[in-house]
Amino acid sequence: MSRTMKAWQYISVAGGIEKNLHINKSAPKPVPTENEILVQVHVMALNPVDYKVTESGVPLRLLGLTFIPGLDFCGQVAEVGKKVDGFSKGEYVFGAKVGSTGKGTLAQYVAVSKDQAVRLPKGVRPEDAATIGIVGLTSFAAVSPHVKSGDKVFINGGSGGTGVYGVQIAKALGCHVTTSCSTPNVELCKSLGADEVIDYKSTDIINALSSKGPLFNLAVDNVGSPSTLYKASSAFIAPGGKFNQVGMASNLSGLAQLGGNMLRPGCLGGGKAKYQMVMGQNSPSSLQTLGEWMREGKVKSVIDSVFAWEDAPKAYEKLKTGRTKGKIIIKVPQDNA
Known part of the structure; x- marks a missing residue:
């Protein structure tokens, strides 16, 4: 398996992250710890917090050097940490990297803790589950x-x-x-x-x-x-x-x-x-409930727009208008599968 992946990254927020995002075709693939799983991302969804933290005036050097935005995801388990139970390689999961900054989901792979993801219920589309997250x-x-x-x-x-x-x-x-x-x-x-x-x-x-x-x-x-x-x-x-x-x-x-x-x-x-x-917290039970409600039709996703991988900066431009209905999602290419 390749040790690199494609990821959208930025190192500056001058003019907004959408002006600084660029694709790194050989970004290091995350290596999950014994308490994490590695997820091959199929779909990710945008949130205002993706850019508000780094655009808030906090010097980037205090947070890190290179940033991959994104918190929400849905994809397939690629690796399972030694101390992680309940997940199998190849199965679909969804969730959110709550509290994370910099090593986000606008990438082909993301490492998440075992309490940041749950199994995707049968019959629920990855595009819909990706909107649940934060x-x-x-x-x-x-x-x-x-x-x-x-x-x-x-x-x-x-x-x-x-x-x-x-x-x-x-x-x-x-x-x-x-x-x-x-x-x-x-x-x-x-x-x-x-x-x-x-x-x-x-x-x-x-x-x-x-x-x-x-x-x-x-x-x-x-x-x-x-x-x-x-x-x-x-x-x-x-x-x-x-x-x-x-x-x-x-x-x-x-x-x-x-x-x-x-x-x-x-x-x-x-x-x-x-x-x-109120702020979102890691809660597998809440994610599971929302996933089941989506399967049962009690809850549905509202997707404002779907952007191609190459148009990620445009997706953030639209998010910043504040005039979206529901969520903006981006489909992530799987050529590194």
Whole structure:
């Protein structure tokens, strides 16, 4: 087996990673540790975190020298570490390299820990499973532990990557779901099972929610806009309800908003519901549940676009517009099989 592979890499973020990505046709193939598996990637999906960490102003030399972006993947097991059980060479798996920076999935092979991948259920396409990854894990953590059947949930931003899964997870758990999106995405959100959709282009979200009274058991904010949503949440979150923050602007304004939400008490004008920032964590059981729900038809992927391997920079350009419906995926060539 060859010791090299093709991989998209970058060593600078000047002008954005999409301006610096290049294909290395002889990148070193990862060597899995005894607690890892080596996956031959067939499909990978993009996430904003792929570029936000390295474009955040942190000097690249503190993180590494050469970066391969990407966290989400679906592919076949190529090697199994000595201390790894439950995986066989050749079988399909999917998952996400949660918390990883630099040695990503926009490559022909990726080494992942045994808790970052699960088997692909029969009947589920690799293209669909590749979209679960980070957004599926994050949405599952933001919704599943905090609700029971019959609860009312508000998902702010129902047409993006985390929103698409958040709406469907809440419905799969038996909740009544209200979500928000722009006019072109209203029908998409309805098709995901949302019981009510607020079009923020024509309706003030806070007014629409407040007019219902304090009846929501959980609010999940995937976008951080309007910035006063948490502050106003006491008007629409039921006593004992929670407000989970998933997404927010990655700038000083966003940091100030997050700090205010976490530190300003309700008696001084802050929100009164329990507030927390939710991030995806390694969870094989959550991945397995989402994979089974996809097999059963309870959850479906929403793929905005499929890019060829050679067009990876264009895929990141589109991701950065913030106008995608669901996920962007890239098919990875298998000529090094």
